[in-house]
Amino acid sequence: MLVKEIMNSDVIYCSPEDKVSDAARSLKDNDISGMPVVDNGKIVGILSEVDLLALLESPEHGDFWLPSPFEVIEIPIREFISWEDTKKMLSDVGSMPVSKIMRTGVFTVSPEDSIEDASHLMSRHKINRLPVVDNGVIAGIITRGDIIRGLGSL
Secondary structure: OEHHHHOEOOOOOEOOOOEHHHHHHHHHHOOOOEEEEEEOOEEEEEEEHHHHHHOOOOOOOOOOOOOHHHHHHHHHHHHHHHHHHHHHHHHHHOOOEHHHOOEOOOOOEOOOOEHHHHHHHHHHHOOOEEEEEEOOEEEEEEEHHHHHHHHHOO
């Protein structure tokens, strides 16, 4: 079975200049967990929920330690610092361009590739989706679920 037989040719994608908040909304609205980042028809990256969730990690302040007379109030101060960092980070995240967090070096497949080849690529690199590229331009996308559905229809 070939990729073109099971790929989704109605690809939801974003551009590198799109705001992270708009891309996150698109993922939610379309009930998808990732999408290609496309510039002039060419794939320049990929954005997934993992990339968005990584934005929510607050910085560690492991090297910040108050002198022992203040140990009683140290924990609340550390928590306050973490909360302030988190609030600032969340306010900045939405307006950040997708290009700042997208992954580059995207693996792709051709419509003429076999689903076995696509499956092997996904497994080997622990990825959930592969953009399908035909003559250098995005033609579709294939996910692990698409492969399972394709195998189920044999």
